[in-house]
Amino acid sequence: MELLEIKNLSLRFGGIIALTALDMTVREGELHAVIGPNGAGKTSLFNCISGVYHPTLGEILLRGENISHLKPNEIAEKGIARTFQNIELFANMSVIDNLMLGCHTHMTSGILSCSLFFGKALRQEEESRLQVERIIDFLEIEKVRKKAVGSLPYGIQKRVEFGRALAMKPKILLLDEPVAGMNVEETEDIARFVLDIKEEMGITIIMVEHDMGVVMDIADTVTVLDFGSKIGEGSPLEVQSNPKVIAAYLGQ
């Protein structure tokens, strides 16, 4: 079943064309990779889906509902979470607080309840904290849970960012270069987490990645972008043998 459908999506900044007439379909439960050379428009696509940019033309349909005009926080409430290429964590806060912020949309307590720390606020704080602890267990970051995020190494920060996205209990998780800048061991860890998220939690994943080894190993479907338009789509094997894709990557 189609969970996310992108129709005729175009994004322009003045004379610069970031995306042209892009069509893409993401089925429920799959791991969909988006690849392409630098400047192909992968991150622009993510920014459109998560509402940071609003597309010039076209539609983004989440279960048939157009979300392309919504604000980022409204899209987050619809169940789309993302991580960023350059880590965007709240560096002065602890790991727990960062993850608790991920639960923000699932909490509803208002000013009065919060300032009294009573009733709904207390109950929701406890529930969210329990959920956060489960995610911390899952990502194996128990030891650093009370440390300020800014003081942690890069690989751990990436995991915390995963955790914050998972705390949002998303339907779709957008991962922007999850293994960029990591060594082989860290890459394997992250790949394992990504597969676990897909299989155990049943979350649909869209992933931008340059590490072809990871993409070919774990992706179900691959979409290839170049200069803002789609040049190939299919299973990893099909994409590898697509002459257009080879041309784009090898520059022939």
Place this chain on the structure above:
Amino acid sequence: MRIFQTIWGKLWLILFCLALLSLPLWADPYIIYMVNISGIAVIAAIGLNILTGLTGQISLGHAAFVAIGAYTSAILASKLNTPFWLTIPAGGIVAAFFGILLGFPCLRLKGLYLAMATMSFGVVVEYGITHWDSLTMGVRGISVPAPTIFGYTLGDPSKLFYVTIFFVTILTLGAKNLARTRIGRAFVAIRDRDVAAEVIGINLTKYKVMAFAISSFYGGVAGGLYSYSTTYLHPENFTLLLSIEYIAMIIIGGLGSILGSIFGAVFLTAMPDIIKGFADFMGRQFVFLHGRYDEEWNIAAFGLLIMIFLIVEPTGLNGIWTRIKTSFKNWPFTY
């Protein structure tokens, strides 16, 4: 009570409360007056710290909200004979309303631009108070009747003390709870990275305006208490200098920390007396310094203190306090 986690913490808290509540029985009236003024400054400083320290929205117009709160309760009390337990919250609510009005146009402003916008708001309010004679009595000033409850007058500082302490306690606990729950975290998220905050589902418009509203509510309540404490309001009490004093309080106390706001407010309120005492002492020691003390020194000292704290101790008095606490806790180890 769970804010204070250890037995020692609770014990010190109880001792502190006992000492504070029995203060009017044994302390000098001047000290009680100073505690009242400090309490009022604490409320205003916490309000500003919620907006500037937690949410990262610099405001140079906090004195305007204090003024709005003070004049609201003064006008309600003197013209309509409203009891104080209504006028003080009313001061807060009217100030919060103006805070929301200011919050909306300031949504897209950051840093220096926001500072300029809030500062102009302060100037506008000061102008409004000075020139709307029929309501505020303008430069003639407005006198505030002593608060009464059940026919019992709370005019002198030792009685007003309990009113002040009541509001300080309620509002401090409220701010502390706010800071450690969902809303406080959302504020800090906006301060640290607003794009990421929006993507994880925080409505920037709502929370920025909410920060303005809460901050100005605190300012307004502080103003209401101030009007009863001084019994006479004049537009010159609420100039830009007062806003800068509040900024100084939260920088010296510690940005984004509730305890820091308390430290900073008490410290800066007591500072003129400390300087005066020091000047007297120096005057007695060295003849050529005798009688050289000048009120203007306080302003110079504010500036100097802010500079020293920004350079040497950016986390403020709260940072010093935390460090002392940790070193005691870890003793005899270094970490």
